[in-house]
Amino acid sequence: MGYPTKLxxxxxxxxxxxxxxxxxxxxxxxxxxxxxxxxxxxxxxLGSWSWSxxxxxxxxxxxxxxxAGLVILVFWVILPFLYWISTQYVFTNRRIITRAGVxxxxxxxxxxxxxxxxxxxxxxxxxxxxxxxxxxxxASDENLTIDDVPNVEVIQRDVYRxxxxxxxxxxxRSVEEGGDPVPPGDGT
Numbered sequence: 740m741g742y743p744t745k746l747x748x749x750x751x752x753x754x755x756x757x758x759x760x761x762x763x764x765x766x767x768x769x770x771x772x773x774x775x776x777x778x779x780x781x782x783x784x785l786g787s788w789s790w791s792x793x794x795x796x797x798x799x800x801x802x803x804x805x806x807a808g809l810v811i812l813v814f815w816v817i818l819p820f821l822y823w824i825s826t827q828y829v830f831t832n833r834r835i836i837t838r839a840g841v842x843x844x845x846x847x848x849x850x851x852x853x854x855x856x857x858x859x860x861x862x863x864x865x866x867x868x869x870x871x872x873x874x875x876x877x878a879s880d881e882n883l884t885i886d887d888v889p890n891v892e893v894i895q896r897d898v899y900r901x902x903x904x905x906x907x908x909x910x911x912r913s914v915e916e917g918g919d920p921v922p923p924g925d926g927t
Contacts, residue, residue: 741753741756742756742827742829742836742838747831748833750832750833751831751832751833751834752831752832753829753830753831754830754831754832754897754901755830755897756827756828756829756830757827757828757888757889758823758824758826758827758828759823759826759828759886759887759888759889760868760869760870760887760888760889761889762864762868762870762887763819763823763887764819764820764823766815766819767815767816767819767820768816770811770812770815770816771812771816774808774811774812774815774816775808778804778805778807778808781800781804782801782804782805785797785800785801785804818841821841822839822840822841825838825839825840825841826838826839826840827839828885828888830894830897830898830901831901832851832901832904832905832908833850833851833852833905834848834849834850834851835848835849835851835854835875835883835898836848837883837885847883849875849877849881849883851898851901851902851905851906852905852906852909853877853878853879854875854876854877854878854898854902855876855877855878856874856875856876857873857874857875857876857895857898857899857902858873858874858876858895859871859872859873859874859888859891859892859894859895860872860874861891861892865891869889869890870887870888870889870890870891871888871891871892872884872885872886872887872888872891873885873888873891873894873895873898875898
């Protein structure tokens, strides 16, 4: 499920796009395995318990096991997976775009021309699994923080590269239009 190209501006090209790091799926997978294993075990063994001789435990218990299992699957497996798959980090030749949400969406765009600084933070688990937090500071003093970025050090370097290319493109365009060249790093 890629970012729709119809939402890009004229001459704008997607350089790379990604979802959050796969570690966000570890707990949903654990919940899935535990729910299926425990649910099947309870469902099958319910009739063999000594206190369930009257059949009431089977009549009420089995539907309750199914409902509880479905609730767990929906809230702790399906919704986190849908949120993960619908969260996108898109880097174009002109801006950084974040989009997240299943039913309601939230998004943020930051023009590369406004980027002042790009930094990253990687914890111990992030070093092991190769992910981290990307912090982009803009000229308007609004930060864009992107969590769970795979290969965050490479992404930081690539964002700097995209910023420099966008800066060069804007300076070239300014000269071609007969104006004064835009000074490097000027966000206009």
